[in-house]
Amino acid sequence: MASADPLRHHGDAEVRDGHLLDLAVNVFPGPPPGWLVDALVVSLGAVGAYPDPTVAERAVAAHLGREPDEVLATAGAAEAFGLLARLRPWRRPVVVHPQFTEPHAALEQAGHDVTTVLCRPEDDYALDPEAVPDDADLVVVGNPTNPTGVLHPAAVVRRLLRPGRLVVVDEAFMDAVPGEPESLVGSDLDGLVVLRSLTKHWGVPGVRAGYLVAEPAVVAALRRGQTPWSASTQALAAIEVCCTDEARVTAAERAATLTAWRSHLAAALAQAGTRVVPGPAPFVLARVGAGVHARLRTAGVAVRRCDTFPGLDDTWVRIAARPPETTDEMLRLLHALTP
Numbered sequence: 071m072a073s074a075d076p077l078r079h080h081g082d083a084e085v086r087d088g089h090l091l092d093l094a095v096n097v098f099p100g101p102p103p104g105w106l107v108d109a110l111v112v113s114l115g116a117v118g119a120y121p122d123p124t125v126a127e128r129a130v131a132a133h134l135g136r137e138p139d140e141v142l143a144t145a146g147a148a149e150a151f152g153l154l155a156r157l158r159p160w161r162r163p164v165v166v167h168p169q170f171t172e173p174h175a176a177l178e179q180a181g182h183d184v185t186t187v188l189c190r191p192e193d194d195y196a197l198d199p200e201a202v203p204d205d206a207d208l209v210v211v212g213n214p215t216n217p218t219g220v221l222h223p224a225a226v227v228r229r230l231l232r233p234g235r236l237v238v239v240d241e242a243f244m245d246a247v248p249g250e251p252e253s254l255v256g257s258d259l260d261g262l263v264v265l266r267s268l269t270k271h272w273g274v275p276g277v278r279a280g281y282l283v284a285e286p287a288v289v290a291a292l293r294r295g296q297t298p299w300s301a302s303t304q305a306l307a308a309i310e311v312c313c314t315d316e317a318r319v320t321a322a323e324r325a326a327t328l329t330a331w332r333s334h335l336a337a338a339l340a341q342a343g344t345r346v347v348p349g350p351a352p353f354v355l356a357r358v359g360a361g362v363h364a365r366l367r368t369a370g371v372a373v374r375r376c377d378t379f380p381g382l383d384d385t386w387v388r389i390a391a392r393p394p395e396t397t398d399e400m401l402r403l404l405h406a407l408t409p
């Protein structure tokens with residue numbers, strides 16, 4: 071069940087081999103909205119031509135109030151991690167952990183030695199920009215961070231910026247934060263790359279759709295490193311349709327739903343005396359105790375193990391925000407295990 075490389079272990083591996091109640095995969099449950107499914111189906115009519123990202127990138131730019139040359143469509147955020155890892159001969163790339171491990175794995179795959187900076191449990195995993203070495207020329211941070219759930223204030227993230235340094239902010243879960251007050255997609259992009267993904271909020275991991283925003287010169291350099299046509303016709307259709315006013319309304323509804331689900335989960339855990347890291351992400355990092363992940367699994371429930379994340383161990387699990395009836399079923403089994 072654990073992958074050979076802990077940095078390459080992901081939540082989907084937790085549910086692959088069994089009929090488990092899934093609170094491990096952090097993707098909005100259920101089918102994508104009908105208008106998104108329709109756009110994907112219609113896009114099949116265009117697969118006879120190579121995909122052209124121009125229209126989708128213009129739609130993102132208009133959606134975010136940016137210029138089209140500040141946007142790059144990608145095959146999910148995962149492609150962006152690889153592009154960034156290969157962008158420059160980084161001297162001191164830093165990944166702020168605990169966080170999603172793919173950026174770290176992509177940097178290692180590209181031959182870099184990665185410096186790990188750990189946020190601390192006693193600070194509730196808050197970001198301390200001073201903990202990042204001065205000579206770091208690349209810093210990767212997640213916001214809100216997977217798996218801690220912490221939302222770093224935009225002003226604190228901006229304190230990472232330095233001349234000659236690129237700061238990458240992975241906002242794959244930002245759609246789940248109502249109003250997105252700490253997003254940097256609309257801010258001054260000097261020294262910044264902001265990654266977004268359609269995977270989580272729209273429930274389309276199989277489409278492989280995302281985009282990044284950065285200064286035009288950085289976007290152009292990243293584009294040069296891209297495999298031609300890597301953002302598929304389906305991905306581009308999805309990106310475009312997720313920029314409409316209708317999508318904006320649905321996105322806000324989904325964020326409100328996830329917030330309510332998370333509050334229910336976090337409150338119930340805290341009430342039972344379980345340590346929960348505060349934050350607005352659509353999942354909860356909870357200290358349930360050593361071995362509980364495996365015992366929950368035996369009881370038929372998948373939550374995300376956390377011993378594969380630098381800075382965490384087997385006492386922690388990440389639990390996805392789900393409808394209250396699913397959460398309550400998980401809690402019933404959890405409390406039976408940990409009376």
Ligand SMILES: Cc1ncc(COP(=O)(O)O)c(C=O)c1O
Pocket residue numbers: 080145146147148149170212215216240242243266267268269275278279280
């Ligand atoms: C924080 C974070 N960023 C990025 C990704 C990957 O997103 P995508 O499907 O867009 O490649 C994930 C997937 O688990 C994630 O948790």
